Amino acid sequence: MKEFLRVVKFTLISASAGLIEIGVFALLNERLHLAYWLSYLIALVLSVVWNFTLNRKYTFRSAANVPAAMLKVAAYYAVFTPLSTLLEHFLAGTLGWNEYLVTALNMLLNFSTEFLYQRFFVFGGSLDTKERKDQD
Secondary structure (H helix, E strand, C coil): CCHHHHHHHHHHHHHHHHHHHHHHHHHHHHHHHCHHHHHHHHHHHHHHHHHHHHHHHHHCCCCCCCCCHHHHHHHHHHHHHHHHHHHHHHHHHHCCCHHHHHHHHHHHHHHHHHHHHHHHHCHHHCCHHHHHHCCC
């Protein structure tokens, strides 16, 4: 039951991060007219920081070293971002799949792989240590 609740929390927090990413991107791209890549990059970084912060505190309840954990998450995105961009280009560009379908597939791939990465690698050794630290 604890792991099920962990997945539910991760899902809700990830959804909120997605809304933040879309909102920030729309504001920067449509209202402030920043370059597409800059709007996307700023929106992505804010979304990742939001997602990381809330999931560390509420989903994984980790008292782990924050800079070390954040570096691990940055490493994930250093690999995931270029690979997902290539996948998106191949499926939408080369094969002609619908861009929104491909984006949705990439979001699902990101959601599932990031949960596993954070659960077992980033916070695996420090799950629920915040509870123990708070009791000390």
